[in-house]
Amino acid sequence: MKVVIIMIKYFISSLVITVLMVFYSSEYTLSDNKVNEDLTKLIELNMKIHNSFEYGIGLPGYPTLAETISFGNGHCGLYATYFTEEAKKMGFEPKILDLISNINNEIELYHSVVTINLGNANFVFDPTLGIYYKSSVSDLIHSPLLADKKIGMISNASLKKYSTQLFWGNISGVKIYHDLDYYQTDLTQSQEFEITSENSFYESPYDLRALFDGKMFDNYAASEDGVTPVTFTIKFQNPVEVNRIFIGWFDRGNYPKKFTIYNDKDQEIIKMNNYKNNIGYLNKWLNSTIKTESLTFSFEEFEGQQRLLLRKLAIY
Structure with a gap:
């Protein structure tokens, strides 16, 4: 009788182990199959985007x-x-x-x-x-x-x-x-502001207002030739939060090699020395969001023409 009980216990234990092995094997296979299916989808997406342009x-x-x-x-x-x-x-x-x-x-x-x-x-x-x-x-x-x-x-x-x-x-x-929040609201389009400069710029459509028409490849702002540095200030009607700044240069051969951007407390938020314009524009993220009433831009040491030539300025 004792031998029978031991054999029954052994049989039950073996059955449980077998069931668990089948279960875990099945679960692993299902999981493995899911990974392979997902990987296939992502490989196809990878090539779709790659071949799009x-x-x-x-x-x-x-x-x-x-x-x-x-x-x-x-x-x-x-x-x-x-x-x-x-x-x-x-x-x-x-x-x-x-x-x-x-x-x-x-x-x-x-x-x-x-x-x-x-x-x-x-x-x-x-x-x-x-x-x-x-x-x-x-x-x-x-x-x-x-x-x-x-x-x-x-x-x-x-x-x-x-x-x-x-x-x-x-x-x-x-x-x-981790997310795709690009801060796409251009504050120069959504907020009231005024722009001032002690430098001379050409008359419209080549004055500083040309920077804020929302377009990149039509008009541009041009300062007086040979007068540097070139500085201007944008003062908003109300304090704003700034996350990134976009500057569209005239072209890749005419741009400032050195420039600084300050907040309303005269603190440097962006400083570029020996800057090289390889792509025609600057899309610069700040290290953190800043709250300010104004931004002052100062440009000097120009490549190409010795003056400021800008096509677009956007503040996000």
Whole structure:
């Protein structure tokens, strides 16, 4: 009788273990299948965004995907943004990462990628290059050899540098965006303000008011030639909160190499020395939101014509 009871207990224990093994195996398979299905969707999205337009300077600010497709090209930040927007619609939780790599402490490379967690694994998607990594950004930074395991073909040879061991092994800065709040309300369009300057500008349509017509490629403001520095102040009727500042230069050959922006307490909020205008505009985020009644802009040491030439100014 005792032997029978022991055998029954053994049988029940074996049955329980078998059931649990089947359950966990089934759960793992279902989970694994879900990860594979999700990964397939994201790979397809990655290539869809990659093939939507060519790599280039793109439109200034934050144009829609349709606007960028119509324009024909866009930079890495736009590729990452559009991928993230679509991935969120699909139920994923992507994060945009802006990367800075200092190659040999001389060359700074800037690039944007997107990271998404699937199951217990992290994936990095690079819609600009049309590739992805089965690794986290942290793993790629600490083990640059993983860069060689990227999946996909890079058609633009000039962009391959953003996927190399050299790039990932020299990352000096990472900024993570958990949301897509770009602060798109231009305060110069929504708030009352006055603008003053002690410098002389050409008459309308080439005076400072040309900066606030909401357009980038029509009129522009032009100061008197040879008189520097050029300074002007925007004073709002009521205090405003400022998060980023957009400045559209006349072109890539005429711009200030040195400039400073102050708040109403004469505190520097943006200071640029030896600035190089590579893309035709500056879209600068502040380190934190500031509350101010005015902003003063001071420009000097010009490249090209020795005067201020601006097409657009927006304050968000």
